Amino acid sequence: EAQVTQNPRYLITVTGKKLTVTCSQNMNHEYMSWYRQDPGLGLRQIYYSMNVEVTDKGDVPEGYKVSRKEKRNFPLILESPSPNQTSLYFCASSSFNNQPQHFGDGTRLSIL
Amino acid sequence: SQQGEEDPQALSIQEGENATMNCSYKTSINNLQWYRQNSGRGLVHLILIRSNEREKHSGRLRVTLDTSKKSSSLLITASRAADTASYFCATDRDDKIIFGKGTRLHILP
Numbered sequence: 001e002a003q004v005t006q007n008p009r010y011l012i013t014v015t016g017k018k019l020t021v022t023c024s025q026n027m028n029h030e031y032m033s034w035y036r037q038d039p040g041l042g043l044r045q046i047y048y049s050m051n052v053e054v055t056d057k058g059d060v061p062e063g064y065k066v067s068r069k070e071k072r073n074f075p076l077i078l079e080s081p082s083p084n085q086t087s088l089y090f091c092a093s094s095s096f097n098n099q100p101q102h103f104g105d106g107t108r109l110s111i112l
Numbered sequence: 113s114q115q116g117e118e119d120p121q122a123l124s125i126q127e128g129e130n131a132t133m134n135c136s137y138k139t140s141i142n143n144l145q146w147y148r149q150n151s152g153r154g155l156v157h158l159i160l161i162r163s164n165e166r167e168k169h170s171g172r173l174r175v176t177l178d179t180s181k182k183s184s185s186l187l188i189t190a191s192r193a194a195d196t197a198s199y200f201c202a203t204d205r206d207d208k209i210i211f212g213k214g215t216r217l218h219i220l221p
Contacts, residue, residue, distance in 0.1 A: 004154075033209060042200065042213035043155075050207060058208055090154060098142045098204040103154035 002027045006091050006104035013081060014112050021076045021107050023091030031094045032074040033058070033101070034066065036087040043090065049074055050097065081111045118201055118212040126220050131188040133215040135201030136181075144177055144184050145202045149214070155200065158186075191219045 004025045013019055025032065033048040035058075045058030049068040063085055065077040074093075078085060088108050092101040118135050125131050135144070143162045147155040161168045161177045161184065168175045174187040188195055198214045 035211070040213065043211040045208055045210070048208065056207065059210070088152065092155075097207045097209065100145060100157040100160055101147075101155070101202075101209070103156070105154050106152065 002102060004091055004093055004102050004104040006089075006107050008107060009105065010108050012110040012112065015082055016080050019078050019081060019109075021078075021089060021091075021109070023074045023076065023104060024072050025074075025091075025093040025102065026072065027093060027095075027102065028071065029093035029095055029102075030071070031097045031099070031101075032068065033092045034064070034074070034076045035090045035092065036060065036085075037090060037106075038087050046076070046089075048097070078109075081109075083111050085109065086111045118199070118215045120215060121213070122216040122218070124218040124220055125191060127191055127193060129191055131191050131195070131217055131219075133186050133199055133217070135184045135186070135212055137184075137201075137203045137210075138182065139205055140179075141203045141205075143204065144175075146173075146175060146184075146186050147200045147202060147211075149198045149200065151197075158199075188217075191217075193219050193221060195219050 007022045030051045034046040035043040037043045044060045047066040049055045091104040094101040145160045146158045149155045159170050161175050172189045177184045196219045198216050200214045202211045
């Protein structure tokens, strides 16, 4: 079954404690992306990757890092989380950047 | 910065009626996509329309695109309770994907 898998689904943590949200896809997609969704603001792109070892900033990259060492994985790293990063996060993948995206089920992060 | 902006923000209609929501965007695009999101779940792709297309159908969905006005509309015909969800348009800008803020659709029994 084609899917995008994110882990964890829920996380409550404290300010400054590094965390990683994993994302994996099994469709051999080249394009992967991270979004955050906040009430009234819709989805905003954090980072995206066109292919292995190719990553670039979206509209809200501050405070986040990503890596793309393998085609299937695209982890999101918060080196020093802050309360304003409390949000619902989605990973998505597609064959190319302007093709239909498959979304994961989301990760709800709470930074206290 | 928001590329796509949907309106209305919220829409309530009776089951069986048609629902129309609109999306406006700011810069030229290669294509425009519509997605559905059920209550905090992951988004599901509905339909993609290319910049050289004017109308596209998929089941009860009809999408139009007017590149001169930089706008698109999504029509859901004969609405059902299961259509209750948020609907987002998404456009491409360079290699980025830009989503609008969405329209919350509520189908009343």
